[in-house]
């Protein structure tokens with residue numbers, strides 16, 4: 001491969017690495033139609049594809065593409081054998097689909113598995129052009145493996161990614177101070193015609209939050225914190241008061257002679273929980289029953305209990 005072309009291909013693949021997180025070895029989905037090309041037959045197809053993307057590759061072929069080769073019959077035995085040396089990509093198509101459909105399905109709408117496609121079908125290649133992040137290899141008329149330049153959808157994603165990164169850096173640099181919103185707005189108008197750029201400029205929750213802080217700090221910040229403390233104390237007091245009031249209210253609700261019960265309640269509180277429990281036991285008459293467990297002496301319940 002000529003030096004210039006190698007450099008170009010390396011740069012193209014770098015785009016996929018950067019924007020779409022492609023990682024080496026690149027997974028190359030090999031279509032059956034590229035395997036039947038003379039170039040693929042005569043040369044080591046794996047080495048050829050590897051040279052094309054200027055990196056290590058992991059060639060794969062789908063079940064449907066292998067089926068398509070079988071269907072060509074014994075005259076294509078050599079190609080079929082070649083296909084068998086590649087890793088099989090399970091596509092889960094129960095009845096074999098036409099290769100183009102199978103590959104389009106495996107790649108999907110976002111190429112989430114990050115495949116490089118090696119195929120001859122012009123129709124399929126055109127289709128892939130509309131999906132962001134699908135590098136495509138095919139043999140040109142002279143039997144040379146060609147890596148297509150990135151499609152429109154891919155370039156758009158790349159630009160979007162760069163714009164977002166740039167905005168992020170800018171926000172990190174300047175956003176700390178005032179006017180973070182303004183920076184966002186400026187970048188939005190720069191992004192202009194794409195429309196998507198404007199969307200990218202939106203992540204202003206960051207700057208929104210930052211803007212609010214100084215506004216709050218301008219005024220009575222120190223006083224505010226003091227006030228908060230005071231509020232908390234007041235709240236605590238109020239809570240305590242409310243608790244008591246609540247008890248009172250409940251008592252009053254029960255009967256009109258609440259005043260005496262109120263006193264009783266307060267007294268009880270002072271006694272502590274153990275004393276309260278004993279009192280309650282006695283009140284229900286259970287205190288007298290308890291000694292049974294101790295040996296059947298029913299007479300001196302109260303005295304023994306205090307031990």
Ligand SMILES: [Zn+2]
Nearest residue numbers: 064091093102
């Ligand atoms: Zn399939």
